[in-house]
Amino acid sequence: MEIKLGLSLPRDKISIPLVRRICTQSLSALGVSQSCIDDVELALTEACANVLLHALADDDYEVSVGVDNQVAVIEVVDHGGGFNATEILDGEGIRAAAAALADGDGDGANPSPHPIGSAVGPIETLPEQGRGILLMRALMDSVRFDAVEGPHRGTRVHLEKLLTWNDRSPAVRLGSTHPERGPWSGGG
Structure with a gap:
């Protein structure tokens, strides 16, 4: 079983709930598990x-x-002139975010016991730029940024x-999940 959807949307905030709902x-x-759907939905929202x-x-x-x-393979393509992914991903924003996660109270000694986004976690200490990238990387198995x-x-x-399935998944019942195949391999 293979599904491909393509959407071309106006750059308007109303498009995000539409994309989320369709996906x-x-x-x-x-029959994808709800926890897997939740991860994909949040990463897609960030993108x-x-x-x-x-x-x-x-x-x-x-x-x-x-x-x-x-x-599941998702691509979001915009025409905003591009950005320097290396600068964002390897620059001070990500280093500062990683340091904030490793040090929950800011004293430089104690790792944080709280994950990103938890009610008492250090999300407010993270720099604005790069939070979405960290979130996408935490939720997805592969995240890549390419210049168009x-x-x-x-x-x-x-x-x-990598998808996980409900017990009653149509894809599982139809035998359409083949662990030995990679995505888009076309084999069977």
């Missing part, structure tokens, strides 16, 4: 929110969602998640 309902119909913050106001953006074998070259420069966010 989550598709995954739910396949789309970045489009609203950083892409050009006049441009649409594209979202593609594919499920093949046991992997050409006349409509931009950024492609590539997300992958």
Whole structure:
């Protein structure tokens, strides 16, 4: 079983709930576990929110969602002129975020016992820039940022998640989950 969805959306905040609903309902119909759907939904929300913050106001953006074998592959592409992923991912923002997570009380000695986003965790100590990237990386199995070259420069966010299934999943019942196959392999 293979599913591919492609959406072209206006850069408007109302598009994010629409994308989430289409993606989550598709995954739910396949019988993907709710915890897995929740992870994908939040990572997708972060990627789309970045489009609203950083892409050009006049441009649409594209979202593609594919499920093949046991992997969901999601891409969000905008035409905002792109960004320096190395600077964001390897720069001070991520280093500061990692330090804040490792030191819950700020004294430089004690690791935080609380995960990102917990009610008492250090989320307020994280720098604004890079939080969504950390979140996407925590929720997904693979996160990649690529520059889109050409006349409509931009950024492609590539997300992958190994799916877990409900016991009554149509995909499992139909024998459509093959652990030995990789995503988009076309084999059977």
